Structures are given as C-alpha cells and as structure tokens.
Amino acid sequence: MPAPASPSPRPWRGIDVPPSILELPRMLYEDERRYLTWLTKSQYQGWGAIVDLGCWLGCSTVCMAEGLRQSGKQGKVAAFDLFEWDPGYMAQDAPGVQLPYGGDFMPEFHRLTAPWKDRIAAEKVDLFGYRWERGPIEILFVDAAKSWGLLNHILRGFADAIVPGKTRIVFQDYRLPMCLWLPLVTMTRPDLWQEIENTTNGTTATFLARRPLFGEGGIGGDYWPESFDFATADRVLRERLRSDPDGKTSYSETLVRVARMYGSEADVVRARAVVDGCDFSQQYRLPADRLEEVAGDLVPAAWRACERRDYEAAMRFARRSTEGPAPSPWAHGPLGMALLATGKLAEAEREFLRMHQALPDCRQPLVYLADVQSQQGRDREALSMLARVLPTLDADPSDAGYAFALLRRIGERTELRREAATLALSASVKVRSLPSVGKDFEFLARLVG
Numbered sequence: 001m002p003a004p005a006s007p008s009p010r011p012w013r014g015i016d017v018p019p020s021i022l023e024l025p026r027m028l029y030e031d032e033r034r035y036l037t038w039l040t041k042s043q044y045q046g047w048g049a050i051v052d053l054g055c056w057l058g059c060s061t062v063c064m065a066e067g068l069r070q071s072g073k074q075g076k077v078a079a080f081d082l083f084e085w086d087p088g089y090m091a092q093d094a095p096g097v098q099l100p101y102g103g104d105f106m107p108e109f110h111r112l113t114a115p116w117k118d119r120i121a122a123e124k125v126d127l128f129g130y131r132w133e134r135g136p137i138e139i140l141f142v143d144a145a146k147s148w149g150l151l152n153h154i155l156r157g158f159a160d161a162i163v164p165g166k167t168r169i170v171f172q173d174y175r176l177p178m179c180l181w182l183p184l185v186t187m188t189r190p191d192l193w194q195e196i197e198n199t200t201n202g203t204t205a206t207f208l209a210r211r212p213l214f215g216e217g218g219i220g221g222d223y224w225p226e227s228f229d230f231a232t233a234d235r236v237l238r239e240r241l242r243s244d245p246d247g248k249t250s251y252s253e254t255l256v257r258v259a260r261m262y263g264s265e266a267d268v269v270r271a272r273a274v275v276d277g278c279d280f281s282q283q284y285r286l287p288a289d290r291l292e293e294v295a296g297d298l299v300p301a302a303w304r305a306c307e308r309r310d311y312e313a314a315m316r317f318a319r320r321s322t323e324g325p326a327p328s329p330w331a332h333g334p335l336g337m338a339l340l341a342t343g344k345l346a347e348a349e350r351e352f353l354r355m356h357q358a359l360p361d362c363r364q365p366l367v368y369l370a371d372v373q374s375q376q377g378r379d380r381e382a383l384s385m386l387a388r389v390l391p392t393l394d395a396d397p398s399d400a401g402y403a404f405a406l407l408r409r410i411g412e413r414t415e416l417r418r419e420a421a422t423l424a425l426s427a428s429v430k431v432r433s434l435p436s437v438g439k440d441f442e443f444l445a446r447l448v449g
C-alpha cells in the first residue's frame with residue numbers, strides 16, 4: 001500500500017474565529033473551527049457549492065459562513081440536517097436547548113445562526129436516500145456519516161458532484177473509533193482517495209477523490225463490516241498511528257474496536273495495551289463497554305450473512321457480539337437462525353431461549369422457538385407458542401409472515417391441520433390481509449372448509 005500524501009502544514013493556525021462563534025453550542029474542537037473558517041475564507045474559489053451535511057445547531061455552518069463573509073465572495077452554505085432532537089447525544093453539548101426526543105430543532109438553528117443568515121440556506125433532509133442534483137460541490141463537509149449505511153448513501157448521493165482532484169471532502173468523524181469505516185474505506189483505496197489536510201485537535205481529515213467515485217476503477221459496491229477483515233483493518237489503523245500522530249489516542253482506541261470486531265481475544269488484549277500506553281489527559285477516554293460494543297455493527301452483518309446463506313460468517317459475527325464487555329442479547333437471533341439452518345436444532349433452541357430470557361417482551365425469539373419445536377416434531381408446543389404470538393401481531397406485524405408460514409407448514413405436514421387452521425382464523429382481519437400473510441392464511445382457511 002503506497003504511503004498517503006503528507007497532510008498540509010496547517011496554514012489555518014493563525015486564523016481568528018470571532019468570539020460569537022466560540023459561544024455557540026458545538027461538537028467541534030477549536031482547530032476544526034479555525035480550519036473550516038480558513039477553508040471558505042482563503043481556499044474557496046467559487047466554482048461549486050459549499051455543503052454542510054449534519055449541521056446540527058450550526059457551529060460548522062457558521063464557521064464556513066463566516067469565512068465566506070470574510071472572503072467577500074458570493075455564495076451560501078447549504079446546511080442539511082434531519083433537525084430531529086436526540087437528547088441521548090445532543091443535550092450534553094447544548095444545555096440551553098430543552099426538546100423532547102424527535103423534537104424539531106430547526107427554529108433553534110435559525111435563532112443561533114441569525115447573524116449569518118444571508119450566508120446560509122438550511123434544509124430538512126434525510127441523507128438516507130437523498131441525491132444532490134445541484135451541480136458541482138467545492139467543499140463537502142460531512143458530519144453525518146454516522147453508520148456504514150449512512151456513509152454508503154452519502155457517497156452515492158453526492159458522488160456526481162465531486163470533482164476529482166478539486167472537491168474537498170471533509171470527514172469530521174475521521175478519527176472517531178465509532179466511525180471506523182472512514183479510515184477503512186479511504187485507506188484501503190489510496191488509488192481513489194488522497195488525504196490533503198487534517199486538524200491538530202478534533203477528528204477531522206480532508207480528502208480529494210483521485211477519480212470519479214463510482215464507475216470504472218471507483219467504489220465497487222456498498223461498504224459493510226464484512227467488507228474488511230482483521231489483517232486489513234489492523235494494518236490500516238497502525239498506518240494511521242504512524243502517518244497522523246495527532247490522532248494517536250483515537251486510532252489506538254479504534255485498534256481495540258477493530259480487534260473486538262474481527263480479531264481474537266489475544267488481539268483485543270494486545271490492542272488494549274496500546275491504549276493503556278496513551279496519554280488521555282487532553283482527551284476523553286471511551287469506557288470499555290462503549291468502545292467494545294460492536295453488536296450495533298455486527299448483528300446486522302450476521303443477519304445479512306444469514307440472508308446470503310453464509311451461515312459460518314453469520315455465526316462468527318453473532319458470536320463476537322455475545323462476547324466482551326458489551327454482549328448483546330440481539331445476537332442470539334442470527335446465531336440461532338444460522339444454527340437452525342445448519343441443522344443444529346438443540347443449539348439453536350438454546351440461543352433463542354437465551355434471547356427470550358434477556359428480552360422477555362420481544363416476540364421474535366418466540367416465533368423462532370416455535371420453528372425449532374416444529375422441526376423437532378414438537379408441533380403441539382409450536383402451536384402453543386404461536387398462540388402466544390398471534391394476538392401481538394396487530395400492534396406490530398413484523399413477524400407475521402414468518403408465523404403464518406410456520407402455521408401453514410404445520411397444517412400441511414402434520415395431523416394438526418385443524419388446530420393450525422383454527423389458530424390462523426383467530427387472527428384479525430388486519431393481520432390476515434397483510435401481503436406477507438395472505439396466501440398462507442387462505443391455504444389454512446381452506447383446510448377447515
């Protein structure tokens with residue numbers, strides 16, 4: 001892998017950020033605010049848009065709007081966000097804002113950014129599925145690539161506006177252990193991505209695309225945890241440790257996360273030793289249960305592996321999600337499913353029972369348990385289990401298709417056809433009419449004439 005280009009000597013060091021910006025609620029470090037102001041003040045040429053993805057209460061927007069104002073150039077910062085309040089991670093950085101979960105914070109954004117309003121155009125946008133069709137972008141500030149899926153959508157949705165060698169793609173979350181996809185995606189394709197700047201403190205790194213992001217020689221498909229393996233991810237992070245020393249503590253933490261996701265317990269121990277050797281006096285150290293909580297990434301990966309019938313991978317991802325300081329009960333679902341699909345019925349039942357014990361109000365493990373029982377010839381038990389499930393489908397029909405397919409199998413293959421049909425007929429009209437249920441319901445109804 002060729003060494004990345006050396007980042008710039010940070011000419012934004014001398015830039016002054018007005019005190020009014022320093023007072024805004026923010027999730028950005030001082031050097032990041034200086035950098036954004038410098039970008040639009042002295043680097044912006046005017047041939048493309050300035051876009052802020054994930055503007056929150058406007059700190060990043062205002063830094064870029066202020067630089068633009070100081071440059072004397074025309075233009076506005078296009079600021080995109082869902083504008084839906086999530087107290088879980090927003091409240092601590094904005095103690096003055098009191099909103100419920102999901103509350104609209106756009107009015108707060110407008111209030112806080114009012115002095116720069118002639119330089120800002122804010123829009124409520126869900127970046128999942130959004131496509132930019134407003135011409136080339138000169139500066140794309142990305143502070144919303146908070147998951148593998150969202151990164152995939154942002155790359156696809158903005159790719160056409162990225163001019164190779166010219167558009168700055170500023171990844172604000174680049175050094176964050178919880179956004180490890182950013183170094184993995186960029187560092188494994190040095191033929192596609194060129195790093196040109198990063199900040200002294202904070203987590204920002206900026207890239208140019210060396211060629212169009214999609215098409216020949218571009219990104220092949222979506223990125224997911226399963227797109228990488230331990231050897232690659234570990235090598236990438238160790239390379240970052242060398243090439244970006246200001247991110248040392250963050251990358252060391254990411255090494256632990258990578259080891260928990262892809263490596264062995266010995267790899268985790270080795271990576272933890274690197275973190276223990278770091279000086280965290282300037283930075284918050286993530287607690288182990290947050291840093292090593294990988295189920296949010298790996299449980300969906302395990303389900304995807306089940307869908308493509310790669311049961312070995314499904315078990316690997318799911319088992320990892322049950323280990324370490326933050327085991328997840330949700331991992332027993334795909335683990336049990338992979339065991340079920342490979343004929344290990346007793347082990348599958350054990351996993352579903354564990355899931356049920358940990359999540360007693362969750363219906364999923366009951367449906368899966370009914371499936372195991374039926375496959376073991378315990379069809380009466382399976383019907384009793386489904387009798388517990390059916391009344392709950394009105395409120396949430398997500399497992400209805402699975403439950404009715406199971407009922408049909410019992411009705412078709414055992415002597416319990418009347419019992420299975422009677423149970424099906426007890427379902428509400430709403431459930432019977434679901435597209436995922438209709439055919440199986442009709443079959444069962446015919447069994448009792």
Ligand SMILES: C[S@@+](CC[C@H](N)C(=O)[O-])C[C@H]1O[C@@H](n2cnc3c(N)ncnc32)[C@H](O)[C@@H]1O
Pocket residue numbers: 025026027028053054055056057058059060061080081082083084125126127128143144146150
């Ligand atoms: C870390 S905050 C951004 C901080 C901000 N740039 C600043 O300077 O203070 C991330 C933002 O991304 C937004 N976001 C998350 N998912 C989104 C989505 N699907 N579409 C649009 N915005 C999203 C959140 O609402 C949140 O405001």
